[in-house]
Amino acid sequence: MTKELPNIAVLGATGVVGREILSILEENNVQYKSIKFLASARSAGSTIEFKGEKHTVIEATPEVFDDINICLASAGGETSKKFAPIAASKGCVYIDNSSAFRMEKDVPLVIAGVNDEDLRLHKGIIANPNCSTSQLMLPLKALDNKYKVKRMIVSTYQAVSGAGLKAINELTDNTKTNLVGMPFESSAFKYEIAFNVIPQIDSFCENSYTKEEMKVTNETRKILHFDDSVKISCTAVRVPVYIGHSESVCVEFENPINANDARELLKTTEGVEVVDDVDNFVYPTPKDAAGKNPVYVGRIRDSIAFDNGLEFFCVADNLRIGAALNTVRIAQKVISMQLY
Numbered sequence: 326m327t328k329e330l331p332n333i334a335v336l337g338a339t340g341v342v343g344r345e346i347l348s349i350l351e352e353n354n355v356q357y358k359s360i361k362f363l364a365s366a367r368s369a370g371s372t373i374e375f376k377g378e379k380h381t382v383i384e385a386t387p388e389v390f391d392d393i394n395i396c397l398a399s400a401g402g403e404t405s406k407k408f409a410p411i412a413a414s415k416g417c418v419y420i421d422n423s424s425a426f427r428m429e430k431d432v433p434l435v436i437a438g439v440n441d442e443d444l445r446l447h448k449g450i451i452a453n454p455n456c457s458t459s460q461l462m463l464p465l466k467a468l469d470n471k472y473k474v475k476r477m478i479v480s481t482y483q484a485v486s487g488a489g490l491k492a493i494n495e496l497t498d499n500t501k502t503n504l505v506g507m508p509f510e511s512s513a514f515k516y517e518i519a520f521n522v523i524p525q526i527d528s529f530c531e532n533s534y535t536k537e538e539m540k541v542t543n544e545t546r547k548i549l550h551f552d553d554s555v556k557i558s559c560t561a562v563r564v565p566v567y568i569g570h571s572e573s574v575c576v577e578f579e580n581p582i583n584a585n586d587a588r589e590l591l592k593t594t595e596g597v598e599v600v601d602d603v604d605n606f607v608y609p610t611p612k613d614a615a616g617k618n619p620v621y622v623g624r625i626r627d628s629i630a631f632d633n634g635l636e637f638f639c640v641a642d643n644l645r646i647g648a649a650l651n652t653v654r655i656a657q658k659v660i661s662m663q664l665y
Contacts, residue, residue: 330358337400338362345649413449436462437654455540456647467594472578482571526561537561569611570643577631
């Protein structure tokens with residue numbers, strides 16, 4: 326029996342990712358019975374324009390989840406820790422953008438189109454992966470299906486928008502002061518971000534990797550069901566780019582691989598667009614990816630460091646594929662698979 330359309334809500338609707346979720350809900354023409362826009366008490370009462378109409382933002386309280394079937398949440402870890410269990414207890418499917426539940430055993434960590442079947446295991450909460458993990462999964466899943474990943478080294482070059490609106494504004498202000506030779510005191514980052522790169526995202530762990538770097542390692546294993554025999558290492562770097570994460574990826578496979586075959590495979594992979602013609606200086610850049618949905622892959626080449634190795638460079642809009650787009654796609658999968 327087909328279920329009636331769900332009542333949905335967007336939690337954190339006034340934030341950077343929340344507004345992107347609204348844009349993609351409209352772009353994708355997601356069908357629903359009703360929609361609510363939720364935020365903190367500070368933003369409650371403000372208005373949001375959606376599909377040409379103005380809507381009042383409602384304060385997120387336990388009671389608002391009483392009649393919600395699916396909640397798309399991007400309001401931070403502490404907010405999700407507070408509301409996700411409440412929402413789930415009321416029969417709501419809570420799709421969370423924060424890191425609060427990603428590594429919980431009973432919470433599926435999902436990239437739509439990569440491990441959709443894991444959605445069937447949900448117990449009310451579904452986690453959206455970290456932005457730097459997200460864009461890597463589409464090309465990596467296709468390659469793993471055919472060649473079997475053995476070992477991987479990733480270096481990320483991550484846009485400031487991944488750290489929120491404060492970081493976006495800091496890049497602008499920091500750039501202006503640098504251009505006129507004025508001093509600047511950083512607050513969003515440990516160092517000045519303008520005309521600089523910072524080899525730290527999130528705090529450091531005991532093994533001297535950052536939490537961001539370990540997210541790539543651990544989340545990749547969970548999404549692709551890798552065991553500990555698959556070795557994964559990451560270095561995550563913040564760069565002075567507004568939107569669009571970039572990644573340099575070196576992968577060793579169990580099976581023989583060559584760049585030409587890999588390139589042809591990725592050309593047929595859903596959600597991936599190959600941009601790779603070095604003879605004509607064609608390769609992806611984050612500026613090209615901003616505002617767009619695909620993961621762009623280029624600089625595809627045989628590795629000279631690994632046997633059965635491949636290296637490539639991928640870029641994506643981190644606010645979309647790394648957050649809002651995948652959240653909406655998960656919601657669409659939940660609706661189409663009738664898992665609410």
